[in-house]
Amino acid sequence: MKNRHKMLIAAAAVVIICTACGENDNRPLTVSTTGNAVDQVIQDEINKANEASADPAPAQEPESASTSGSTPTPADVPTPEIDVTGQENFPESDVDIDLTLMGSDMIYATVYQFMYDPFTYEGKTVRIKGNYYPTYYEPTDQYYQYAVIQDATACCSQGMEFVWDDGSHVYPDEYPAEGTEVVVTGTFETYKEEDLLYCRLADAQMEPVR
Amino acid sequence: MQDIAGNLQFYFSFPFVKYALIVGVLIALCSSLLGVTLVLKRYSFIGDGLSHVAFGALAIASVLKLADKNILILPITVITAILLLKTGQSAKIKGDAAIAMLSVGALAIGYMLMNIFSTSSNVSGDVCSTLFGSTSILTLTSDQVILCLVLAVIMIIMFIVLYNRIFAVTFDENFVTATGGSANTYNLLIAIMIAVIIVLGMNLVGSLLISALIIFPALSAMSILKNFRSVVICSAVISVVCALAGILISILFSTPVGSTIVICDMVVFLICFGIRKVAGE
Amino acid sequence: MLEVKDLSIGYDGKEIVENINFHVREGDYLCIVGENGAGKSTLVKTLLGLQKPISGEIKKEEEGIGYLPQQTIIQRDFPASVWEIVLSGNLSNLGKKIFYGSKEKQRAKENLERMGISDLKDKCYRNLSGGQQQRVLLARALCASDRILFLDEPVSGLDPKVTADFYELTEELHKSGITIIMVSHDPQAVLEYSTHILHIGKESIFFGTKEEYLKSDNAIQLGIKREE
Numbered sequence: 137m138k139n140r141h142k143m144l145i146a147a148a149a150v151v152i153i154c155t156a157c158g159e160n161d162n163r164p165l166t167v168s169t170t171g172n173a174v175d176q177v178i179q180d181e182i183n184k185a186n187e188a189s190a191d192p193a194p195a196q197e198p199e200s201a202s203t204s205g206s207t208p209t210p211a212d213v214p215t216p217e218i219d220v221t222g223q224e225n226f227p228e229s230d231v232d233i234d235l236t237l238m239g240s241d242m243i244y245a246t247v248y249q250f251m252y253d254p255f256t257y258e259g260k261t262v263r264i265k266g267n268y269y270p271t272y273y274e275p276t277d278q279y280y281q282y283a284v285i286q287d288a289t290a291c292c293s294q295g296m297e298f299v300w301d302d303g304s305h306v307y308p309d310e311y312p313a314e315g316t317e318v319v320v321t322g323t324f325e326t327y328k329e330e331d332l333l334y335c336r337l338a339d340a341q342m343e344p345v346r
Numbered sequence: 347m348q349d350i351a352g353n354l355q356f357y358f359s360f361p362f363v364k365y366a367l368i369v370g371v372l373i374a375l376c377s378s379l380l381g382v383t384l385v386l387k388r389y390s391f392i393g394d395g396l397s398h399v400a401f402g403a404l405a406i407a408s409v410l411k412l413a414d415k416n417i418l419i420l421p422i423t424v425i426t427a428i429l430l431l432k433t434g435q436s437a438k439i440k441g442d443a444a445i446a447m448l449s450v451g452a453l454a455i456g457y458m459l460m461n462i463f464s465t466s467s468n469v470s471g472d473v474c475s476t477l478f479g480s481t482s483i484l485t486l487t488s489d490q491v492i493l494c495l496v497l498a499v500i501m502i503i504m505f506i507v508l509y510n511r512i513f514a515v516t517f518d519e520n521f522v523t524a525t526g527g528s529a530n531t532y533n534l535l536i537a538i539m540i541a542v543i544i545v546l547g548m549n550l551v552g553s554l555l556i557s558a559l560i561i562f563p564a565l566s567a568m569s570i571l572k573n574f575r576s577v578v579i580c581s582a583v584i585s586v587v588c589a590l591a592g593i594l595i596s597i598l599f600s601t602p603v604g605s606t607i608v609i610c611d612m613v614v615f616l617i618c619f620g621i622r623k624v625a626g627e
Numbered sequence: 628m629l630e631v632k633d634l635s636i637g638y639d640g641k642e643i644v645e646n647i648n649f650h651v652r653e654g655d656y657l658c659i660v661g662e663n664g665a666g667k668s669t670l671v672k673t674l675l676g677l678q679k680p681i682s683g684e685i686k687k688e689e690e691g692i693g694y695l696p697q698q699t700i701i702q703r704d705f706p707a708s709v710w711e712i713v714l715s716g717n718l719s720n721l722g723k724k725i726f727y728g729s730k731e732k733q734r735a736k737e738n739l740e741r742m743g744i745s746d747l748k749d750k751c752y753r754n755l756s757g758g759q760q761q762r763v764l765l766a767r768a769l770c771a772s773d774r775i776l777f778l779d780e781p782v783s784g785l786d787p788k789v790t791a792d793f794y795e796l797t798e799e800l801h802k803s804g805i806t807i808i809m810v811s812h813d814p815q816a817v818l819e820y821s822t823h824i825l826h827i828g829k830e831s832i833f834f835g836t837k838e839e840y841l842k843s844d845n846a847i848q849l850g851i852k853r854e855e
Contacts, residue, residue, distance in 0.1 A: 239600035242357055245484035249362055252487060386701050507725050514715040517705055524675040524694035525719040525771035572751035573708035 231321060232260040235285070243285055247294045254326045254335045262337055263321040264296055265345065268312050276329065279307045283320045297336035298322050317345040350598060357597055365491045366483045367593055372498035373550045374559065374589030374607075377543045378581045379505045381564025382574070383516045383536060392430050392537070394557045395449040396544045399426045401553040402452030404476055405459040416493060419545050427541035431533060479552030479604025483593065486549065497546055501539055508535060513574055550589065551604035562611035563588070566618040570625075584614050628653055628775055628806055629674075634683035636666060636673045642681055643669055649825050649834040651775075651808060656801050658817045659810045661827035670827060671779055671810055691719045693768035693776040697783065698760065702752070709747045709755070709763050713739055716770030731770075738766040742796070758789035765796070776800065778809040782816075794820060 235243050243264075250257055266283030273280060282295040298320045305311065312318060322340025326333055357363050384390055403422040407415035430445060460473055475482040486494070505512070511532045514522050519529040540560075547556040567580035592607030629651040637643040644666040651657050661667045672678045674685060675694060693716075716738075717731035727735075739745045742762040747755065752763060761781060768776055778797065782790040794816055801807050801820070811817055817824065817837075824840040826833040833845045 237353075237356065239353075239597060241481055241484060241597050241600050241603065242360075242363075244481050245362060245366075246360065248481075248485040249360075252485070382706070386705060388701075510715065510718060510721065510725070510727065513707070513711065514718045517702065517707060517712060517715060518696060518699070520675065520677055520696055521694050521716075521767070521771075522718060523677055524692055524696075524777065525716070526689075526691035527719050568704075568706045572706060572754075573749075574706060574711050577706045 230261055231263045233257070233262045233324075235262065235264040236319060240285075244294065247285065247296065250296075250324065250335060254324075254333070257324045257335075258326060260324045261321065262296075262324050263319065264337070265317065265319045266296065268316045268318045268342075268344075269295065269314055270307060270311065281307075281311070283318055296320070297334065298340040298342070299336060299338050300340055300342050302339065312342075312344050319343050319345055353598060354594065362484060362486070363597065365486060365488075367590065369486060369491055369494045369498075370483050370550055370589045370593050370607075371586050372495060372502075373543075373546045374585040375582050376498045376501040376505070377547045377550075377556070377560050378563040378585030379502070379578060380512075380536065380540055380543060381560045381562075381581050381585075382568065382577055383512055384540065384560055385564050385568070386516050389536075389540065390557060390561060391445055392427065393540060393544060393560055395430060395445040396423055396427055396541055397548065397553040397556045398449035398456075399423055399452045400541075400545050400548055401476055402456035402459075404548070404553075405456035408472075409459050409463040414489065414493075416490075416545065420542065423541040423545050424538050427537040428534060431537045475552065476548065477552045477554045478602055479548070479550055479555060479607075480602040482548075482552065483550050483603050484597070490549065494546055494549060497542055501543060501546070504535070504539060508532070512536060551607055555604045555608045558608040558611060559585070562608070562615050566611075566615045569615075569618045569622040585611070588614060628655075628688045629808075630686040631674075632684050632686075634673070634685060635681040636669050637681050638669065638678065640681070644827060644832070647683070647827075647832055649823075651806060651823070653774075653806055654801075654804060655823050656807045656821050657809070657823045657825060658821040659808065659825045659827065660812075660814075660817055662829060665827045665829050667810060667827050671777075674808075675777065689772070689774065691772045693770075693772035693774075695761075695764050695768045695776065695778045695781055697779050698764075702760075704753050707752050709739075709744065709750050709752055710735070712752055712763055713766045713770060716767035719771055734770055735766070738769040741769065742766040756789075757785050758792065761785065761789075761793060762796070769800075773805060775806040776808070778807065778811075780810050780812060782811075782813060 233246065235246060238246065250262075264283055264285060266285040269282045269284050271280045271282060272278070280297055281300060282297055284293050284295040286293045299322070300311075320337055320340050320342050322337030324335065325338045326335045328334070384393055400419055400423045403419040404415055406422075407418040410418070412418055426448070430448075457473060474480050475485070511522075511527075514527070515529050515532040515536070519533065522529040522532070543560070544553075544556050547559050550556075551559050563581035563585040564577070566584050567577045571577045571580055588610035589607050592610045593603060595601065595610075596603040596606040631647055631649050634647040635642050635645040636647070647670065649657075659667060659670065669678070673680050675692065713735045714727055714731065717727055717734060720731060720734075721727065736745075739748060742765055744759065744762050744766065747759060747763070752760065755763065765776075776797075781797075782793055785793065790813075797807060797809070798820055809816075809821070821837050823836050824833070826840065826845045828845060831845065833840060833843055835843070
């Protein structure tokens with residue numbers, strides 16, 4: 137059981153990013169690509185996981201439709217109020233899980249829970265505070281946006297992928313500078329890409345912290 | 347103060363925080379029970395060696411991608427406990443040196459394996475958590491919670507059932523043998539219990555700090571109390587209170603859970619030690 | 628009660644003493660004497676079942692022997708009350724039971740009284756004097772067996788007054804019908820109280836009654852008899 141979820145976490149390698157102790161510099165975060173053998177195992181595990189959990193989350197639309205790069209949507213509307221899914225914005229009280237109110241132990245544990253048991257948190261509104269980092273992943277030819285939460289114990293930091301609004305903002309023009317501290321509020325969702333399971337905050341508001 | 351209460355209320359809305367407290371309290375309870383025996387029988391070094399072996403076993407289990415790591419960790423630790431007990435009794439082998447080699451060896455191999463083969467992208471986080479228990483009690487999976495609960499309850503029942511035997515063997519195992527009892531069997535059971543408790547305790551404070559969790563409450567209680575039963579009860583109470591305080595303090599002030607619990611234990615020990623000095627014994 | 632035939636003892640497969648033959652009958656007071664290093668303590672361990680004999684046989688009439696050990700370092704700072712320790716002597720009578728019942732408690736109480744230490748019942752063992760500790764351990768031994776007692780150098784480290792008291796106490800027990808086996812360094816006590824003597828010498832082994840022993844040459848080594 138535990139291992140299966142470990143595999144999920146492994147699959148979500150792009151989501152949890154770890155820096156070794158003391159390496160808190162601003163170097164760009166690299167995405168780890170998995171080898172073939174490992175890929176196979178991960179895939180098996182995920183298939184198993186999906187069978188077991190009866191897959192409450194139907195496969196998400198591939199992200200490529202909405203992110204920059206392959207489909208340049210020149211929606212030059214920088215206002216964060218835009219919300220194509222028709223959902224309402226998230227006033228403070230509507231945030232289900234607000235990590236900005238937590239101590240770092242709790243943040244770590246909560247993000248761990250997201251990774252371990254993502255389906256439980258599906259659809260919940262989550263707010264996190266972290267440093268903004270974009271990452272380019274070659275196989276999908278896409279940029280992914282992360283908020284990286286620094287850990288107080290200096291052991292590891294966690295990154296949470298998010299999609300700003302509907303993902304139509306142009307990278308890098310509209311995005312803040314790398315490393316800017318931002319507060320991201322979005323809906324937790326899982327999605328599959330290259331048969332791997334990931335999670336992210338979709339449809340998110342992003343505000344730089346001043 | 348109100349702030350802290352509010353924060354706690356907020357944190358308690360997360361089920362994993364409740365699990366952490368329940369599991370933490372039970373682990374603390376059963377790890378303190380054998381503390382007196384460990385200290386008095388000079389088994390402390392076995393506890394230390396075992397915790398490192400358990401870490402090594404965990405690394406191997408990770409590499410083998412076992413579905414449930416405890417399937418490997420528990421038997422390896424238990425077998426090592428039995429072997430250590432046997433070598434400790436044999437006059438031929440230098441017990442201390444053997445254990446020292448075994449434990450640092452297991453530590454080195456474990457870290458190496460985790461680094462090379464780990465399937466997790468979070469190696470230093472894993473290592474941090476398994477060695478020092480920085481947050482592991484907060485990241486228990488539901489299976490682990492159940493396993494910990496079951497094992498902890500079994501350990502507590504075993505201790506109660508074996509209480510009189512454990513006392514007799516701790517006080518004077520030769521007497522037990524000479525009067526027709528089977529001291530070796532009881533020693534074996536104690537060793538197995540120590541091994542299980544160490545595997546459990548790793549979840550709470552990590553493998554490097556587990557000895558402290560076992561020994562400090564016992565030493566505290568021993569320094570102020572005068573009979574075995576009250577020492578056992580008192581060390582259980584100290585251990586539980588320190589574990590509760592440690593977990594709450596660490597989630598409120600974002601300190602590493604394992605170290606916080608152990609520091610609570612140390613503070614209580616210093617207080618007890620001070621009381622003993624003042625009482626002038 | 629105890630029959631030892633052609634016993635060889637040693638450790639790690641190395642033989643130290645061979646051809647030990649002796650027996651203990653009910654009501655005997657056997658003293659085991661001998662020089663240091665002759666294998667006395669190995670014999671003690673073998674007799675008590677703490678280590679295996681190399682060859683030969685030890686026939687015990689009953690499994691349990693009331694054992695008064697030399698004190699170990701562990702016990703010096705052991706947090707236990709007198710009551711807990713005396714009660715623990717009943718372990719061998721416990722069988723499959725988990726806790727001590729009223730029968731065991733009664734027995735412990737009687738033996739506390741017998742040793743005259745009922746008032747120490749709730750005291751902490753490590754705070755007692757050497758003589759008091761010895762009485763506690765004796766009460767515990769009596770809980771294990773009221774037929775045969777094995778005393779392993781019981782007076783080492785005790786002052787002369789306490790030593791004398793202890794021998795008195797042992798003699799009373801002996802008179803009440805308890806068989807006693809004592810390992811001792813103390814020629815005075817051996818001479819005064821024993822009925823039989825087992826001498827483990829580097830060259831020879833002697834077993835016989837006190838009278839036979841005094842006639843033999845072994846007594847010289849112990850300093851009981853002067854060389855003529």
